[in-house]
Amino acid sequence: MKILITGGAGFVGSHLADKLHNEGHEITIIDDLSTGRYQNVAHLEGKEGFRLIIDTVLNEKLMEELIRETDRVFHMASAVGVKLIMEHPVKTIETIFRGTDVVLGFCSRYRKRVLIPSTSEVYGKGASIPFREEDDLLTGSTDKHRWAYACAKTLDEFLALAHWKETRLPVAVVRLFNTVGPRQTGQYGMVVPNFVKSAIKNEPITVHGDGSQSRCFGHVLDVVEGLTKVIETPECFGQVINLGNSEEVTIKGLAEKAIEMTGSTSEIRYIPYSEAYGEGFEDMQRRVPSLDKAKRIIGYEPTRTLEKIINDVAEQFREEVKSETANA
Numbered sequence: 403m404k405i406l407i408t409g410g411a412g413f414v415g416s417h418l419a420d421k422l423h424n425e426g427h428e429i430t431i432i433d434d435l436s437t438g439r440y441q442n443v444a445h446l447e448g449k450e451g452f453r454l455i456i457d458t459v460l461n462e463k464l465m466e467e468l469i470r471e472t473d474r475v476f477h478m479a480s481a482v483g484v485k486l487i488m489e490h491p492v493k494t495i496e497t498i499f500r501g502t503d504v505v506l507g508f509c510s511r512y513r514k515r516v517l518i519p520s521t522s523e524v525y526g527k528g529a530s531i532p533f534r535e536e537d538d539l540l541t542g543s544t545d546k547h548r549w550a551y552a553c554a555k556t557l558d559e560f561l562a563l564a565h566w567k568e569t570r571l572p573v574a575v576v577r578l579f580n581t582v583g584p585r586q587t588g589q590y591g592m593v594v595p596n597f598v599k600s601a602i603k604n605e606p607i608t609v610h611g612d613g614s615q616s617r618c619f620g621h622v623l624d625v626v627e628g629l630t631k632v633i634e635t636p637e638c639f640g641q642v643i644n645l646g647n648s649e650e651v652t653i654k655g656l657a658e659k660a661i662e663m664t665g666s667t668s669e670i671r672y673i674p675y676s677e678a679y680g681e682g683f684e685d686m687q688r689r690v691p692s693l694d695k696a697k698r699i700i701g702y703e704p705t706r707t708l709e710k711i712i713n714d715v716a717e718q719f720r721e722e723v724k725s726e727t728a729n730a
């Protein structure tokens with residue numbers, strides 16, 4: 403099959419490209435390398451059935467060509483993460499919403515299967531744990547800009563479901579909970595790569611707030627398996643489905659585990675959210691997915707633990723630190 407992965411040089415998209423290319427599919431990636439890295443897909447370049455196009459999903463003429471000739475679209479391109487949204491508020495909203503609008507518009511015209519990733523951020527301050535797909539979404543006021551990410555992604559969801567309702571476009575929305583693993587950079591505030599990298603370098607690990615807030619981390623390889631099943635399961639069209647892992651850990655606990663598992667001497671430092679993100683920043687205490695729907699429809703059951711995640715990420719960073727030292 404021909405498969406188009408927008409944002410395929412990014413963290414999740416590049417793992418998706420590996421899996422689908424290994425299975426014998428023809429992969430085209432379009433990525434503007436804004437947060438993605440060429441290194442994530444360098445090993446695929448030159449292989450038969452792989453093509454990398456460096457351009458933006460906002461290039462409508464090109465997107466029309468690419469979508470017309472493909473069988474499946476995974477629209478992974480997006481401005482990602484709360485830190486980026488805080489730093490580039492206009493561009494991020496535009497990329498998220500206009501990008502998805504372009505993709506859905508052409509998928510609708512040419513009747514292509516498409517997967518739209520959303521985020522657990524859309525649950526906002528929801529307090530009923532675990533988060534279920536049919537729950538109310540509770541975000542903060544518009545002067546607290548961190549909510550722009552959640553709201554832009556929510557609008558993407560509405561648009562995807564509207565295409566399904568009006569013309570039965572085969573589109574599925576997947577709400578990803580914290581997805582982690584090798585290739586994720588810590589640059590945009592992602593907690594696991596930051597902690598593990600600091601631990602390996604024996605540098606202080608910075609925790610925002612008191613560290614009692616908890617999260618659930620899904621291994622990217624589990625998530626990618628889920629994504630590929632979703633697009634091949636017609637029952638998923640017109641649906642919103644959580645994907646991730648429901649094993650919960652506090653951020654303080656994560657820092658301690660990273661230290662313990664890497665044999666590090668790092669200390670943990672606690673800083674207020676206001677120091678990290680400016681005044682008025684709001685964070686959620688807990689965020690746990692209900693994976694019942696994913697299990698029921700696609701048989702999704704993540705198998706990779708937090709220990710496996712930390713080991714895999716640590717292995718990647720040890721390699722990087724080794725080559726940084728060798729090049730110094």
Ligand SMILES: NC(=O)c1ccc[n+]([C@@H]2O[C@H](COP(=O)([O-])OP(=O)(O)OC[C@H]3O[C@@H](n4cnc5c(N)ncnc54)[C@H](O)[C@@H]3O)[C@@H](O)[C@H]2O)c1
Nearest residue numbers: 409412413414433434435436437438458459479480521581
């Ligand atoms: N990783 C997570 O924990 C997580 C959680 C929730 C949702 N998601 C969603 O999953 C998707 C992939 O996220 P990721 O973690 O791989 O992030 P990522 O930043 O590694 O990947 C996004 C990719 O999109 C590319 N991109 C951005 N704007 C583009 C544009 N205009 N045109 C072409 N390419 C563009 C970036 O260069 C990058 O390669 C995103 O939609 C994100 O919102 C991820």
